[in-house]
Amino acid sequence: MEYQFDFGPVFARWPELVQGTFLTIWLSLAATAIGLPIAAVLAATRSYGPRPLRWLVGTYVELIRNTPFLIQLYFVFFAMPGLGIRLSANGAAILAMVVNLVAYAVEIVRAGLEAIPRGQIEAGRALGLGPIRILRHIVLGQALRIVYPALASQFVLQLLGSSLVSAIAAEELTAVANNIMIVTFRNFEVFGVITVIYLGLSLAFRALLGGIHHRAFRWTG
Amino acid sequence: MTSPRRTLFALGAALLLALPFHAQAQAPEDIVKAGKILIAIDTTVPPYGSLDTQMQPTGMDVELGQLVGKALGVPVEFVTVTSPGRIPALLTKRVDLVISIFSITAERALQVDFSNPYGGQSTVLLAPKGRKIAGPKDLVGLKVGATRGAIEDVVLTEMVKNNPGINYLRFDDGPSCVQAMLSGQIDAMGGGDYGEIYLRKSSTGDEFEQKFVLRPNYFGIGMRKGNPALLHWVNTLLFTLKNDGTLDRLSMKYRNKPIGDLPPF
Numbered sequence: 001m002e003y004q005f006d007f008g009p010v011f012a013r014w015p016e017l018v019q020g021t022f023l024t025i026w027l028s029l030a031a032t033a034i035g036l037p038i039a040a041v042l043a044a045t046r047s048y049g050p051r052p053l054r055w056l057v058g059t060y061v062e063l064i065r066n067t068p069f070l071i072q073l074y075f076v077f078f079a080m081p082g083l084g085i086r087l088s089a090n091g092a093a094i095l096a097m098v099v100n101l102v103a104y105a106v107e108i109v110r111a112g113l114e115a116i117p118r119g120q121i122e123a124g125r126a127l128g129l130g131p132i133r134i135l136r137h138i139v140l141g142q143a144l145r146i147v148y149p150a151l152a153s154q155f156v157l158q159l160l161g162s163s164l165v166s167a168i169a170a171e172e173l174t175a176v177a178n179n180i181m182i183v184t185f186r187n188f189e190v191f192g193v194i195t196v197i198y199l200g201l202s203l204a205f206r207a208l209l210g211g212i213h214h215r216a217f218r219w220t221g
Numbered sequence: 222m223t224s225p226r227r228t229l230f231a232l233g234a235a236l237l238l239a240l241p242f243h244a245q246a247q248a249p250e251d252i253v254k255a256g257k258i259l260i261a262i263d264t265t266v267p268p269y270g271s272l273d274t275q276m277q278p279t280g281m282d283v284e285l286g287q288l289v290g291k292a293l294g295v296p297v298e299f300v301t302v303t304s305p306g307r308i309p310a311l312l313t314k315r316v317d318l319v320i321s322i323f324s325i326t327a328e329r330a331l332q333v334d335f336s337n338p339y340g341g342q343s344t345v346l347l348a349p350k351g352r353k354i355a356g357p358k359d360l361v362g363l364k365v366g367a368t369r370g371a372i373e374d375v376v377l378t379e380m381v382k383n384n385p386g387i388n389y390l391r392f393d394d395g396p397s398c399v400q401a402m403l404s405g406q407i408d409a410m411g412g413g414d415y416g417e418i419y420l421r422k423s424s425t426g427d428e429f430e431q432k433f434v435l436r437p438n439y440f441g442i443g444m445r446k447g448n449p450a451l452l453h454w455v456n457t458l459l460f461t462l463k464n465d466g467t468l469d470r471l472s473m474k475y476r477n478k479p480i481g482d483l484p485p486f
Contacts, residue, residue, distance in 0.1 A: 077401075081405050089390060167392065168392070169391055169401070175391065178305060178369050182305060182375070183375075185328065187309045
C-alpha cells in the first residue's frame with residue numbers, strides 16, 4: 001500500500017482554515033497589545049522600583065517562565081471558575097497568553113533598560129527631570145530600540161505557541177486543523193497545509209515587524 | 222555557507238523518511254519474527270485504559286492487548302496515543318494494532334481496517350441531574366463539550382449543524398472535557414455511558430446522569446489496510462475469546478456488566 005496524497009478534502013474546507021488563521025492572529029495581537037504596556041511598567045518596576053515590588057515582579061517572572069504554558073492555560077480555564085471567575089475559551093486563552101507573554105517581555109524590556117548608561121539618567125536628573133519624565137524621554141525610547149528585535153521574536157514565538165490553546169477549546173488554526181482531520185482523516189495533508197500557513201504567518205510578521213523597526217527607529221540611526 | 226543548506230537537506234531527508242510509503246503486508250508470522258508487538262492504547266479512558274498506582278497501563282483494552290501478545294507468544298509493547306492520534310499511529314507504523322475503544326465507522330474504515338467487535342458501548346449525552354434535557358432542541362443556548370475526534374464529536378457536530386445556537390466546544394482529550402464539565406465551563410457533554418463522572422458532583426452540587434443516547438458503538442481492533450492475514454488472525458482470536466467466555470470475564474471485571482451482543486460483519 002502506498003500513501004496517496006489528496007489535498008482536495010482539506011482545501012474544500014478553506015473557510016474554516018481562514019477563520020482559524022484569523023483567530024490565531026487575533027489572539028496573538030490582542031495578547032501582545034494588552035501585555036506589552038504591562039510588561040514595560042513591570043520592567044521599570046523591576047529595574048528601578050522599591051525592593052518589595054522588585055521582588056514581587058521577580059517572583060512572578062520566575063514562576064511563569066519556569067512552568068509550562070499548557071499548565072498556565074489549564075489553570076486559567078479550569079481552576080479559575082472555582083474562584084468565581086468564568087471566562088470564555090477565547091477569553092481564557094488571551095488571559096493565559098498575556099500572563100505568559102508579560103513574564104518573558106519583562107525580562108526583554110529590562111535588558112534594554114539596564115543597557116542605558118547611568119550617566120544619561122544622572123544627566124536627566126541634573127537637568128531637573130522627574131523619574132517618570134526621565135523614563136519617558138530618555139530611557140524608554142532607547143530601550144525599546146535596543147530590544148525591539150527580541151520583542152518581535154517573542155511575538156512570533158507567541159503566535160506559534162498559541163497553537164496550544166486548542167486544548168481549552170479555542171478554535172484557532174490548530175483546533176480547526178484537528179477538526180478537519182477527524183472528518184477527512186487526511187492528517188498528513190492537513191498538517192502540511194497548516195505548517196505552510198504557520199510558516200507564512202511567521203515570515204509575514206517578521207517582515208512586517210522588521211519594516212516597522214526600520215521606519216520607527218530611523219531617527220536614531 | 223554550506224551549513225544552512227546542509228541542515229535543510231537533512232530536514233528534507235528526515236521528512237521523506239518519516240512519510241509512510243511502500244508498506245509491506247504484515248502477517249502474524251512477521252510480528253512473531255519481529256519478537257514483539259506494538260499496540261496503541263489510550264491511558265486516559267478508564268475502565269478501558271488507564272495507569273495504575275505503579276504507573277503501569279491497566280484496563281479492559283490493555284488486558285485484551287496482553288492476550289493478543291500471549292496468543293502470538295511475543296511480549297507486548299504498549300504505545301500511548303490520544304483519541305485523534307490512533308489512525309496516524311497506525312499509518313506511520315508506530316504501532317501494529319490499535320486497541321483503544323476504537324469505534325467501528327465506515328469513515329475510519331477508509332483509512333484502516335477493523336476486526337470484528339470485541340465490545341460495545343453507547344455514546345451518550347451527560348449533564349447534571351438538575352438540567353432538563355430531553356433531546357437536541359434542549360441544548361440550544363447551552364455550552365456543550367466533547368473530546369475532539371471521538372464518536373460523540375462526530376454525532377454532536379452534526380447535531381450542532383442542525384440545531385443552530387448550541388455553543389459547542391471541542392477538547393483535545395477526555396480528562397479536559399470532564400474537567401470542563403466539573404468546573405462548570407460547559408453545561409453538558411458527550412461521552413461514553415461509563416466513567417468516573419458518575420461518581421462526581423457538578424459545580425452546582427448535582428450528580429450527573431445520562432440524558433439521551435447519541436449513538437450505540439462497537440469497538441474493533443484497528444490495523445493498517447492491506448494485511449488480510451493479520452486481520453483474519455485477529456478475528457479468529459476474538460472468535461475464540463468470545464466463545465470461551467474470556468471477553469465476558471473481562472467485561473465483568475472492568476465494567477461490571479456482561480459483554481452483550483457482538484454482531485460480526
